[in-house]
Amino acid sequence: MSRKTNRQIQLAARPEGFPKGTDFRLVELPIPPVAAGQFLVRSIFLSVDPYMRGRMNDRKSYVEPQEIDRVMGGGVVGEVVESQNEKFNVGDVVLGMFGWQEYAVSDGKEVRVVKTGAAPSSTALGVLGMPGLTAYCGFLDICNPQAGETVVVSGAAGAVGSVVGQIAKIKGCRVVGVAGTDAKVAHLVNDLGFDAAMNYKNTDDYYGKLKELCPAGIDCYFDNVGGPITDAVFGHLNEKGRIAxxxxISQYNAQQLEKGPRLLWKLIEKQAKVEGFLVFQYVSQFRAAKQQLSDWVESGELKYRERIVEGLENAPRAFFEMLQGENIGKQLVKISEPSV
Amino acid sequence: MSRKTNRQIQLAARPEGFPKGTDFRLVELPIPPVAAGQFLVRSIFLSVDPYMRGRMNDRKSYVEPQEIDRVMGGGVVGEVVESQNEKFNVGDVVLGMFGWQEYAVSDGKEVRVVKTGAAPSSTALGVLGMPGLTAYCGFLDICNPQAGETVVVSGAAGAVGSVVGQIAKIKGCRVVGVAGTDAKVAHLVNDLGFDAAMNYKNTDDYYGKLKELCPAGIDCYFDNVGGPITDAVFGHLNEKGRIAxxxxISQYNAQQLEKGPRLLWKLIEKQAKVEGFLVFQYVSQFRAAKQQLSDWVESGELKYRERIVEGLENAPRAFFEMLQGENIGKQLVKISEPSV
Known part of the structure; x- marks a missing residue:
């Protein structure tokens, strides 16, 4: 092993509103010894995701809150560099919740060897990982898109939204993306085959812009964002509309609940449904979903991008930028080079 | 025929906010002649319902708006007093959208002969009519209540809510009603067998009161009301909760959309669903649903009440009082006496 210390980023303070640099702390610690049944992982790619903002609050949600003064949790693709566990061999590329650090010791629980076929291992954190599964399982189950229907996706250029929109195209839908930069809009339409996209920062009239882009109304809406964009979508829902x-993300940094127009009456008028989900509820479908996503990636029907920030010390910045929408596609932090 | 004129109530003006007497007009008109294929109905009971408020706005919803200077639409149970239609005989008690008037000429389209078994014909407008079907079909389809689950119903003492709560009891659920008077609360618990009920006018702390009454959280919510009560229910939703x-009704008289806290994030955390519905979407189930409701009424498992205001001229008042929650059970207007 080439180094004796492990650098890790801890949560130093619970953010108030939008998180800031001093909410995090970079520390150096000895690399822990590897006991029988354990192995040591060197991190290669770290995923930063919107859900992490929720965990930073001191409030039980569907996951326990992130503890203060402990390493930030997070999904990592890394390489086994030392092993006392017969199921994991030195050189294996593995996926696990190893956290924001350079090295982690694991007993192998909820760790799996990365199998991304021809795609690079980083995709195990993106299009072939949790974001891709989120898109596939949630969209198909809740929205049940039918050919010819109009599908709107918010956060459309993100790791999840970009997959949802492309699946909707594969299913024969008209797909309209909502994103926050002109570059994202161009990417959605020119690279990913969306029928149209809008930059919500270029207009205050979300309702009018959606009307223009969705002349037949909206049958399915996959929402990553919430707030006024979602309000506007409600105004264009077709009968029997489905919202997943x-x-x-527009609400995650709010220090108190934002208010918005009461819109539940619209669900009556349109006999429409709104359903929330967590990817974990679909765990029984993961194997088949991942196979389908992988097939689409290999055939070129499903494209993906990654935005990579270099260096563990820049993980907080990568996280902030992801929350601000700087990323097209999956936001990753590169912690070290793969050995091969 | 004993009279030569027909009195009817027309919509004179579109209400601004809560409707008032001058929004309506009582007129006398000749009773129209009965042509071949038609029959004349003398109204006995008129139904006033919350949905009518929505129709008074000049805005297409799931039904066309009520026209100004035309007879107010509405469901009526009446008696055929003259007939040139072989399917409808003098003396038949029929149900149809005959409107707020004493007499109506019909061609029989969407009219049916009332069959309420041992129950009085007025129940064709209530527990065995549209409100009962709304409760039965919407609740069972969307909430899919399971024995042991906690079900909350708002507008619980109304024509729909009182049926929902009793069906939930039949299905083995813990049932908590929300209503607006102490008399309603007593009725729900003492007469209808609800496990608990709250008078929302006795507290500002809906959240705290629901916590007390629903110690195991809320699995199903059947919402007739919306607004802050619904907000509070969101705070107690269990995983996989279902909201119909x-x-x-709390919003129907609003002149602009009321604002409330944005709560869609809660649906993610709880993997919960909110679905709106219209009774018409279940038309294929009506026959079986009505049979089941009828059986329950006959066995005494399903109880109902009616609040009856006498006289066509008092229909607007009955409508206002229903909107204000004066009724326990179904609000009706008695237009004339049945002949037998």
């Missing part, structure tokens, strides 16, 4: 609530 | 949106 995957994320509400 | 039947009505939003």
């Amino acid at each position: 609530i995957c994320g509400q | 949106i039947c009505g939003q």
Whole structure:
């Protein structure tokens, strides 16, 4: 092993509103010894995701809150560099919740060897990982998109939204993306085959813009964002519309609940459904879903991008930028080079 | 025929906010002649319902708006007093959308002969009519209540809510009603067998009161009301909770959309669903549903009440009082005496 210390990023303070640098702390610690049944992983790619903001609050949600003064949790693709566990061999590339650090010792629980076929191992954190599964399982189950229907996706250029939109195209839908930069809009339409996309930062009239882009109304909405964009979508719902609530990133930094127009009456008028989900509820479908996603990636029907920030010390910045929408596709932090 | 004129109530003006007497007009008109294929109905009971408020706005919803200077639409149980239609005989008690008037000429389209078994014909407008079907079909389909689950019903003492709560009891659920008077609360618990009920006018702390009454959280919510009560229910939703949106009566008189806390994130955390419905979407189930409701009424498992205001001229008042929650059970207007 080439180094004797492990650098890790801890949560130093619970953010108030939008998180800031001093909410995090970079520490150096000895690399723990590897006991029988354990192995040591060197991190290669770290995933930063919107859900992490929720965990930073001191409030039980569907996951326990992130503890203060402990390493930030997070999904990592890494390489086994030392092993006392017969199921994991030195050189194996593995996926696990190893956290924001350079090295982690694991007993192998909820760790799996990365199998991404021809795609790079980083995709185990993106299109072939949790974001891809979130898109596939949640969208198909809740929205049940039918050919010819109009599908709107918010956060459309993100790791989840970009997959949802492409699946909707594969299913024969008209797909309209909502994103926050002109570059994202161009990417959605020119690279990913969306029928249209809008930059919500270029207009205050979300309702009018959606009307223009969705002349036949909206049958399915996959929501990563919430807030006024979602309000506007409600105004264009077709009968029997289906809304999947995957994320509400516009609300995650709110220090008190934002208010918005009461819109439940619209669900009556349109006999429409809104359903929230967590990817974990679909665990029994993961194997088949991942195979399908992998097939689509290999055939070129499903494209993906990654935005990579280099260096563990820059993980907080990568996280902030992801929350601000700087990323097209999956936001990753590269911690070290793969050995091969 | 004993009279030569027909009195009817027309919509004179579109209400601004809560409707008032001058929004309606009582007129006398000749009774129209009965042509071949038609029959004349003398109204006995008129139904006033929350949905009528929505129709008074000049805005297409799931039904066309009520026209100004035309007879107010509405469901009526009446008696055929003259007939040139072989399917409808003098003396038949029929149900149809005959409107707020004493007499109506019909061609029989969407009219049916009332069959309420041992129950009085007025129940064709209530527990065995549209409100009962709304409760039965919407609740069972969307909430899919399971024995042992906690079910909350808002507008619980109304024509729909009182049926929902009793069906939930039949299905083995813990049932908590929300209503607006102490008399309603007593009725729900003492007469209808609800496990608990709250008078929302006795507290500002809906959240705290629901916590007390629903110690195991809320699995199903059948919402007739909306607004802050519904907000509070969101705070107690269990995982995989199901919310059926039947009505939003707290919002119907709003002149602009009321604002409330944004709560869609809660649906993610709880993997929960909110679905709106219209009774018409279940038309294929009506026959079986009505049979089941009828059986329960006859066995005494399903109880109902009616609040009857006498006289066509008092229909607007009956409508206002229903919107204000004066009724326990179904609000009706008695237009004339049945001949037998």
